[in-house]
Each structure stands twice: as C-alpha cells, then as structure tokens.
Amino acid sequence: MRAAPWVWALVALSSLAGCKQEPELDPNSLAALEAQGPPHTPDCRSWNSKAFEGLEPLAGGVHVAAFEQIWQTVGLKHYDPTLACLDWIALRTSVGQKVADAGDDSTAAYAAINEMLALLGQSHLHATPPMPSGKADRVGGPAIVPIAVRWIPEASKSSVRSIVVVDPALAGHPSGVPRGAVLTKIAGEPIAARVAELAASVVDPLGHPAEQAFVVGRGISALLSCPEGGSLALEFLDPGAGDAARTLDVPCVLPEGERVSLGNLRDLPTRVDHRLIGPTAEGEAPVGYLAFNLWMLPMIPRVEAGLAELRSQAAQALILDLRGNPGGVGAMAIPIARMILRESASLGRLQMREFDQDFKVEGNPDAFAGPIAILIDEGTASTSEIFAMGLRDVGRVKIVGAGPSAGMALPSMIETLPDGGLIQYVVGDYHSDKGKAAEGLGVAPQLLVDESRTDYAAGRDPVLDAAILDVRAQLGAPAPPPASP
Amino acid sequence: MRSSFFRHACFALTLAFTSACTNNESSGSESPTKPGDPDDPSKASKSEPDKSAFPPAEQLLARHVEVSGGADKIAQFQSLYVESSLDTGKQKLTGTSKVWWKPGKFYLEEQIEGIEPGPSRMGYDGTTLWMSDPINGLRKLEGREAAGYIQASSSMFPAHDWQKFYSKAETTESIELDGKTLWMVVLTSKAGPDLTIGLDAETGLIRLMKAKQVSPMGETPFEVISEDYRDVLGYQFAFTNRMSVSGLIEITTVSTKVEPNVAIDDSKFAFPSEHPIVPADPAAQPPIPAPPAGTGPNE
Numbered sequence: 001m002r003a004a005p006w007v008w009a010l011v012a013l014s015s016l017a018g019c020k021q022e023p024e025l026d027p028n029s030l031a032a033l034e035a036q037g038p039p040h041t042p043d044c045r046s047w048n049s050k051a052f053e054g055l056e057p058l059a060g061g062v063h064v065a066a067f068e069q070i071w072q073t074v075g076l077k078h079y080d081p082t083l084a085c086l087d088w089i090a091l092r093t094s095v096g097q098k099v100a101d102a103g104d105d106s107t108a109a110y111a112a113i114n115e116m117l118a119l120l121g122q123s124h125l126h127a128t129p130p131m132p133s134g135k136a137d138r139v140g141g142p143a144i145v146p147i148a149v150r151w152i153p154e155a156s157k158s159s160v161r162s163i164v165v166v167d168p169a170l171a172g173h174p175s176g177v178p179r180g181a182v183l184t185k186i187a188g189e190p191i192a193a194r195v196a197e198l199a200a201s202v203v204d205p206l207g208h209p210a211e212q213a214f215v216v217g218r219g220i221s222a223l224l225s226c227p228e229g230g231s232l233a234l235e236f237l238d239p240g241a242g243d244a245a246r247t248l249d250v251p252c253v254l255p256e257g258e259r260v261s262l263g264n265l266r267d268l269p270t271r272v273d274h275r276l277i278g279p280t281a282e283g284e285a286p287v288g289y290l291a292f293n294l295w296m297l298p299m300i301p302r303v304e305a306g307l308a309e310l311r312s313q314a315a316q317a318l319i320l321d322l323r324g325n326p327g328g329v330g331a332m333a334i335p336i337a338r339m340i341l342r343e344s345a346s347l348g349r350l351q352m353r354e355f356d357q358d359f360k361v362e363g364n365p366d367a368f369a370g371p372i373a374i375l376i377d378e379g380t381a382s383t384s385e386i387f388a389m390g391l392r393d394v395g396r397v398k399i400v401g402a403g404p405s406a407g408m409a410l411p412s413m414i415e416t417l418p419d420g421g422l423i424q425y426v427v428g429d430y431h432s433d434k435g436k437a438a439e440g441l442g443v444a445p446q447l448l449v450d451e452s453r454t455d456y457a458a459g460r461d462p463v464l465d466a467a468i469l470d471v472r473a474q475l476g477a478p479a480p481p482p483a484s485p
Numbered sequence: 486m487r488s489s490f491f492r493h494a495c496f497a498l499t500l501a502f503t504s505a506c507t508n509n510e511s512s513g514s515e516s517p518t519k520p521g522d523p524d525d526p527s528k529a530s531k532s533e534p535d536k537s538a539f540p541p542a543e544q545l546l547a548r549h550v551e552v553s554g555g556a557d558k559i560a561q562f563q564s565l566y567v568e569s570s571l572d573t574g575k576q577k578l579t580g581t582s583k584v585w586w587k588p589g590k591f592y593l594e595e596q597i598e599g600i601e602p603g604p605s606r607m608g609y610d611g612t613t614l615w616m617s618d619p620i621n622g623l624r625k626l627e628g629r630e631a632a633g634y635i636q637a638s639s640s641m642f643p644a645h646d647w648q649k650f651y652s653k654a655e656t657t658e659s660i661e662l663d664g665k666t667l668w669m670v671v672l673t674s675k676a677g678p679d680l681t682i683g684l685d686a687e688t689g690l691i692r693l694m695k696a697k698q699v700s701p702m703g704e705t706p707f708e709v710i711s712e713d714y715r716d717v718l719g720y721q722f723a724f725t726n727r728m729s730v731s732g733l734i735e736i737t738t739v740s741t742k743v744e745p746n747v748a749i750d751d752s753k754f755a756f757p758s759e760h761p762i763v764p765a766d767p768a769a770q771p772p773i774p775a776p777p778a779g780t781g782p783n784e
Contacts, residue, residue, distance in 0.1 A: 260599060261599055262599030296599065329599075355704065357702040358702050362701070
C-alpha cells in the first residue's frame with residue numbers, strides 16, 4: 001500500500017534546516033554525566049513558565065501573536081526543557097522582531113519562525129502558515145490522481161533518481177499510466193525544477209538519509225491533488241514504448257475508505273488491505289499480506305478482521321506493509337502488536353518532559369506466531385517507525401526495505417494558531433527497548449533490497465518479493481500438504 | 486462533578502500517547518505548579534515551611550465537608566448519574582462522558598471522536614475493577630493501578646471518607662492560584678498513588694487536585710482545577726473541571742446533566758460477560774446449529 005498525496009499532510013513538514021546544538025562539556029564534569037540521562041544539565045538551563053514571566057511585549061504584527069504562542073508552547077512543552085541549550089528568551093526577541101517586520105507577509109514570518117524551530121534539529125517541529133484566503137490553488141482539492149509516485153533510482157545502483165509511478169491505480173481506480181513510468185510534467189508544468197528544489201532543501205542528507213526521497217516524494221505527490229470531478233494532465237516516459245513521452249488526462253478521484261476524524265484532522269480516508277499470497281509452487285507456504293495507511297484507533301477492528309481472515313486461510317507467515325504509512329495515534333501500536341506477540345514485551349520508551357511512558361504490550365496467547373516481515377520505505381514515519389523498531393528489537397519481525405524509514409519518530413502535537421496557521425511540536429523522545437532511536441537515521445532494513453525503476457517497469461515489487469522469499473525461508477522446508485478432512 | 490477526577494484521568498491516558506497526527510491545545514491559564522521544574526525559582530529558594538503553623542489537614546478536610554453541605558447531605562446520595570462534555574479547545578478533540586455512581590461502585594463511558602471503536606468503559610462493582618479501551622482492550626485492573634482508580638472514584642466526596650483509602654493527611658504548604666490562597670493537603674494512599682488537594686483558604690472548597698495516573702505504560706502526573714460550584718440536593722459540586730497532563734494536554738469537563746438518586750441496576754457495574762473465542766481455523770470452529778424449520782429466509 002502506498003501513501004496517497006493527502007497523507008503527507010499528516011507528516012511533519014520540518015525542513016530540518018540545522019542540527020541540534022550540543023553543549024561542549026568536560027567529559028568528566030557533572031554536567032556531562034547528567035547529560036547522559038535526561039537532556040538537561042546544570043550548565044544548560046531548563047525553561048519553565050516562571051522564566052517567561054514579565055517579558056516585554058513584542059512589537060505588533062499580523063503574525064506576532066502566532067509566534068508568541070509557538071514560542072511559549074515549544075518552550076514549555078518540548079520534552080527537553082533545556083531546548084538544546086538555546087537561549088530561548090533571546091530568540092524570542094530576535095525572531096519576534098523578524099516576524100513583526102514581516103508584517104502580513106506570512107511566508108516571511110513563517111520562514112523566520114521555522115528557522116528558529118529548526119535550531120532544535122528535529123522532525124515533527126514545524127509551523128505551517130495559514131492558507132491565504134481566496135487564493136486559487138492549482139493543486140488544491142479533495143480529489144487525487146489515482147497513482148502513487150516515489151523518487152527512486154532509475155536503475156540498479158544508479159545515483160540518478162526519477163519520480164516513478166510505483167502504483168498505477170489506487171483503491172481500484174486505474175489511472176492508465178503504466179507502472180514504472182517516469183513522471184515529467186503535471187498539468188503541463190515540468191517537474192524537474194521542483195524536484196531539484198525539493199532535493200536541495202534537505203541540508204543534512206547524511207544525518208537524515210531518507211529525508212530527500214521523503215521530501216521530494218511528498219512535494220510531488222502534493223501536486224497530484226485536484227478538484228473533485230476534475231482531471232489532471234500527466235506527461236510521462238512510457239517504459240512500454242521505449243520511454244517515449246506520452247500525455248494522459250487522468251480523472252481525479254476522491255480517496256476512498258472509511259473516514260476518521262481526530263481533532264483538527266478531519267475526514268481522513270482510512271484503508272486496510274489484506275490478501276493471501278498463495279503458493280506459486282507446490283509446497284510453498286501461503287503468506288498473508290496486511291497493509292493499512294494510517295494509525296487511527298477506529299481502524300483496529302478492520303486490522304484485526306484482516307489478520308483473522310488471513311489466519312483462517314491458513315497463512316503461515318505475515319507481511320505487514322508499512323510503506324508510505326506516516327503514523328497517527330501512537331498508542332495504536334500496542335493493540336496491533338498484541339495481535340502478533342505471544343510473550344509480553346516493550347516496544348520502547350517515550351521520554352516526555354516530566355514523565356516517561358513504556359510501550360508495554362501484554363502477551364497474547366492467541367497471537368499470530370508465524371514469521372513476520374515489515375516493509376518500510378522513506379514514507380514510513382512516526383508510529384510506523386516506533387512499531388517497526390520496537391518489534392525488531394524484541395526479535396519478533398524482520399525489517400525489509402530498500403532504505404531506511406523517514407527518521408521522523410518523535411511524538412508530537414498540533415495546535416491551531418491565532419492567525420489560522422498550525423504548529424506541530426515535539427513532546428517526547430522515543431527509544432526502543434534496546435535504546436535505539438528512530439529519529440534522524442530512521443529504521444534501517446535488516447534485509448536491504450535493491451530497488452529501482454527497472455523493477456517497477458517490469459511489474460515487480462522487489463521489496464515485497466524479497467520479503468515473501470524471506471518469510472518462506474524462515475518457515476523452513478515446505479510443510480506437507482494438510483490431510484484431507 | 487468531583488467524579489470527573491477519575492474519568493479525566495482515563496481520557497488523558499488514552500490521548501497522552503498520541504503520536505504524529507494528534508493535535509493539542511494549550512490552555513490560557515497557567516498551571517499553579519510545575520512539578521519537576523528543576524530550576525523553578527519559587528522552589529529553589531523556598532526554605533522548609535513551618536508546618537506547625539499550618540491548619541491541621543483533618544480540620545481543613547472536615548471544613549470542606551461542612552461548607553459543601555455537610556455529612557447529612559452526603560448521606561442523601563444513594564446514587565448519581567452525571568453526563569459531561571469534554572473539550573480540549575484548539576486541539577478540537579471533543580466528546581462526552583457518562584457516569585453512574587453508587588457508594589463504592591461506579592461505571593463510566595467516554596466517547597471521544599477519533600478515539601474509538603466504541604466508548605471506553607470502566608466499571609467497579611465493589612470487588613472487580615475493569616476497563617475496556619481501544620489500547621489495552623478489556624481487562625481487569627489490579628494492584629496500584631486499580632487502587633488509584635478506586636480511591637479516585639471515592640472523590641465524589643473526597644474529604645468525607647478519605648480515611649477509607651488514605652492513611653495520613655498532612656498540610657504541606659500554601660500556594661496562590663488565581664489570586665486565591667490554597668492550603669495544600671497531601672493524602673497518603675494506603676495502596677495507590679498519593680493525592681494532593683488544594684483547599685481554598687477562604688471558602689473551604691476544593692480548587693485543585695494533583696495525583697498520578699497509573700497505567701501499564703507508567704505513571705502520568707496530572708492536576709485538576711475545579712470551579713463553578715453548584716448546589717445539588719444541598720451539596721456543592723464543581724460543575725467545571727480543567728485537567729492538565731503537563732506538557733501534553735488540557736481537558737475541560739463541564740457537567741451537563743446531574744441526576745441524584747436515579748435507579749441503577751447493579752449489573753451495570755459488573756465485569757462484562759466474556760464471549761468465547763472462536764478459533765480462526767474454520768475446521769476448529771464449533772458447528773453452527775441449523776435453524777429450526779420455518780425460520781429460514783425463504784420460508
């Protein structure tokens with residue numbers, strides 16, 4: 001299952017333009033020792049509401065109230081009370097002035113705000129400006145072109161990447177664009193410059209190896225939304241015609257699936273897909289395939305039902321496809337993990353500002369016990385990463401993918417702002433049971449698969465194919481056929 | 486209503502772990518205390534107070550009972566049904582809660598949009614405390630976790646029967662909240678988390694409660710500010726409660742329907758009957774009996 005364009009709206013939008021500043025500490029100092037624990041030290045002050053009392057009012061400006069709320073919220077709710085040792089009050093003065101100077105220019109004001117937030121160097125920490133009223137947005141609309149695209153290598157081991165159609169249909173709506181096609185224009189506009197711009201916006205690709213593909217894929221996917229009942233002209237290189245350029249007017253469709261609302265997130269289409277991957281040769285084990293596009297609590301019964309049906313069909317192994325799943329309600333990881341864990345385990349620990357929480361999962365004697373592979377890609381983020389890393393570290397699953405996950409695994413909240421914008425801010429830090437962090441580097445595949453446009457053009461899904469082979473290998477020698485009743 | 490103390494906690498427990506896609510709102514009011522602030526100047530510079538100068542905790546608790554209406558008014562309550570709205574403001578998470586209460590027993594349902602399937606439920610029949618929520622499913626609670634909820638359910642009249650769940654009450658400090666002086670009384674629990682109550686020095690009413698919610702994931706500190714006291718059968722209940730889980734979420738609960746002494750069947754509090762688990766393998770499933778003749782769809 002791939003993420004539809006709207007899904008990206010749920011994910012952190014941080015440009016990560018900067019790194020978390022680490023204080024230079026004497027390795028033998030008390031501060032250095034304390035720095036190994038909760039991230040605050042005597043040398044690096046913690047911030048609280050009293051520290052923010054009695055400050056001079058900021059200069060006026062359209063977006064100043066929004067900035068003040070962001071500054072306060074992050075200052076008081078970020079899990080690290082030292083805010084990476086930044087002088088938060090000095091930043092209020094300097095950034096507040098920039099926001100005031102920006103006047104009603106929301107782009108400039110929010111650029112200044114995000115520059116400040118980026119100093120913390122984390123995902124899920126980003127301010128989104130209000131949508132300009134009355135602005136005609138070419139790509140706006142609730143509908144989508146029914147394709148999924150990703151920014152992947154042209155060929156095996158190639159450093160040249162393209163926007164490739166990896167799924168030519170969504171929810172049963174064929175687009176007519178062939179799998180493996182390279183997208184070149186959307187609505188008559190070449191996308192190459194936009195791709196380059198998006199790729200260049202990632203300033204620390206080594207620290208966040210999945211981010212470029214994530215940012216580019218998300219940015220181009222956003223261009224594929226369109227008005228209900230409309231259509232979008234797509235130009236692409238057709239792999240079935242020697243990469244000849246073709247243009248197709250593709251009807252837009254409304255994303256299907258049961259709608260779920262949670263707070264400011266309204267009417268999200270949720271999908272749970274499952275199917276049995278039957279044996280292609282005698283003696284091969286049937287493998288269950290289960291995918292869901294979000295982590296929203298009302299989806300739990302559908303996931304349970306999907307797995308139950310696969311088990312009733314004698315699936316001996318399971319593939320959980322979390323590619324493109326951007327996360328959602330973190331606590332949903334617990335009931336889903338309970339479906340596949342017979343022994344009690346911890347999926348990791350959340351360190352909040354004033355307390356810790358453990359993702360404890362009670363063992364379930366009726367849980368599915370066969371081998372499990374979790375599929376990831378650069379769009380696998382947040383709760384999906386916590387779930388994958390947590391289960392990997394307790395040895396229950398094998399992670400399969402062509403590269404690391406998004407590396408955006410920090411719990412966060414979203415608030416509306418006085419000017420109509422939004423602030424998403426980090427409230428906790430996550431580490432797996434083995435102390436591993438998913439933030440930044442993401443979850444690395446244990447089974448690294450070579451993936452390129454060539455595979456999709458040939459009709460292959462190399463990551464899924466590799467996972468099927470692997471779980472079948474884990475099952476060992478083919479089981480004898482079941483006795484007739 | 487005071488009973489919201491525990492249902493607040495239940496609600497926050499569900500939301501506290503939301504990840505990337507959840508929203509939150511900061512309330513306009515400052516928390517009166519910031520537990521854990523390592524460099525809170527008010528704490529850093531504070532010397533140990535002379536507690537002998539404080540009014541005794543037992544006296545403050547007894548006064549609360551008196552100003553709220555008195556023990557004879559409390560004795561009138563043989564049952565209570567309360568409906569409330571839940572709202573997190575800009576976070577736009579809203580819902581409702583319903584509580585059925587009898588002395589020593591309770592049942593609650595909370596329905597929050599997006600926190601489904603179905604309402605989260607909790608019940609206690611005087612023997613078994615159980616909870617059903619989307620995260621941990623249906624389970625019986627035990628130990629410190631159960632004790633925390635059971636003692637919180639008594640918070641309908643917390644100062645009246647405090648000795649049932651708490652072994653000691655001590656006045657520890659006075660603080661200022663919204664221009665009012667509060668005496669802070671720490672109740673040491675016999676089996677669950679301790680409870681701190683802030684009693685208005687002028688009115689004697691409870692304005693603040695602080696405790697920790699125990700769950701399988703750990704302990705979550707939270708506090709509740711109570712206001713909008715109204716008379717119900719001669720007893721003062723707080724109709725608005727603002728709960729905050731520090732750094733995460735603020736929830737305002739407003740009681741919209743309060744019905745004392747309604748008929749409540751005791752079966753409402755009991756652990757739900759457990760349904761037999763049907764094996765996934767059709768071959769292992771019990772045969773479904775054929776319907777009696779004449780009941781088929783085509784007959």
